[in-house]
Amino acid sequence: MGMVGGGLDAFIGAVHRRAATMDHEIELVCGAFSANPEKSKATGHSLYLPPDRVYDTFEEMIRREKELPEGERMDFVSIVTPNHLHFPPAKLALENGFHVVCDKPMTINLEEAKALAKIVEETGLLFCLTHNYTGYPMVKEARAMIKAGKLGEIRKVIVEYPQGWLATMTDTSGNKQADWRTDPSRSGAAGCMGDIGTHAENLAEYITGLKITEMCADLTTYVPGRQLDDDGNVLLHFENGAKGVLHASQIANGEENDFNIRIYGELGGLQWFQMEPNTLIYKTNEAGARRIRTGVGELSPESKAATRIPAGHPEGFLEAFANIYHNFALTLRARMNGEQVDPIYLDFPGIEEGIRGLAFIETCIASNDSTEKWTKFKE
Structure with missing residues (x-):
């Protein structure tokens, strides 16, 4: 997983990271964590990421990750920015062959949402929207x-x-x-x-x-x-x-x-x-x-x-969030391996x-x- 947004002073980015890694199906490997390059670097350092996998912008992250060999590059992007910055990285990621997980609402308006749906349809890539309460x-x-x-x-x-x-x-x-x-x-x-x-x-x-x-x-x-x-x-x-x-x-x-x-x-x-x-x-x-x-x-x-x-052991907000990432990860893994997906794991919110x-x-x-x-x- 690569992440766009979610710097040290952000709330939802840390939630996504904890949820994504809870079941050991997903590893955070890179990120452009802030519009401020210094904040992005500081966040990457706190997460023990190699400095060369912490980027100043999401455009740089997507371009440089695409240049890496398959198996080393990120497999998907998690977008955890404010609403107005959902569409640009999602569009760019999909157009460069990366699957996408995005926080809700999907975009800032319906016009952008429909444009993104068209790109998902054209690329055939997976798109997951984190309406976590369904988990x-x-x-x-x-x-x-x-x-x-x-x-x-x-x-x-x-x-x-x-x-x-x-x-x-x-x-x-x-x-x-x-x-x-x-x-x-x-x-x-x-x-x-x-x-x-x-x-x-x-x-x-x-x-x-x-x-x-x-x-x-x-x-x-x-x-x-x-x-x-x-x-x-x-x-x-x-x-x-x-x-x-x-x-x-x-x-x-x-x-x-x-x-x-x-x-x-x-x-x-x-x-x-x-x-x-x-x-x-x-x-x-x-x-x-x-x-x-x-x-x-x-x-x-x-x-x-x-x-x-x-x-009797409470399972709450983080576990529900993790169920969205878990189902997405198993669906993506099956697709990458050319395997049939268990229908239970197709249960995560998407473009519709x-x-x-x-x-x-x-x-x-x-x-x-x-x-x-x-x-x-x-x-």
Whole structure:
């Protein structure tokens, strides 16, 4: 793996590195870790990389890695930069024969997302988008239960992602994470909805297997002086006639990362909370509520494949992130060896999820600006 972004003072880059190497399927071999060459060198030094594999720019990294013999060069690029710097390195990497893992949202706008999709199609290379919450074992169990018909026809979906860390004006106080996430030139057209609303959209579609077709969005910027939305409420219509509510907020004072989802069908319901990830609650009118636990009892093959340690030992954010990298790595390894890929390991978000994420953002904004009640999903 080569990495673009993820310098010493970055949050998500370190998460990617830990997740990627957790199962010993991936080795970090090079990087262009910062737009500042000195910071890139310092990061490479702290990661014990050879100085000649630490680059000043991603363009230099891709060019020089391509010149190395096969077996010595990087096999794929992991992009962990702010949103506006996702498309250029992804495009260049794909055009030079390197597979890509990219943080979400995939690009800064839908136009770039569609352009990237075309390049992926033309090159035939692998593209993985790190919607990491899909990696939790109980999320995969929920998806498998719905596929198996345990809930019957899906009728209602409620997905929420409240945070409180942007309840005050931290944007210009030296908080690097707040600084770029609230800047339209680096984050894109949406703030809260682009940062965490896309996770809610993705999780709802991943678990249910249903696509959103229409939305009615109400976005708000509560903190004076902030340029992008910090709170949003969205009504959803799904392709089978199911209806839903999506709520995302970064000004919910006192909240940490209370990402949760409730799904109701004609036969029963499911409930999952990211802050208690090892538990999935299955409810029916006849039997009441039953707790399904990671690693306990008869679970789906997908859930078992995403579980590393015995029941009762918490598996959390890093492990879910690692499951995305694990599946990508095994898929890539099989392809490189000319082998058939186990379908279980094809379960990682890709280019389609990336396009739908950007379409969700743009539809939210269009709906918020419209006087019509419903706005068709932009894709």
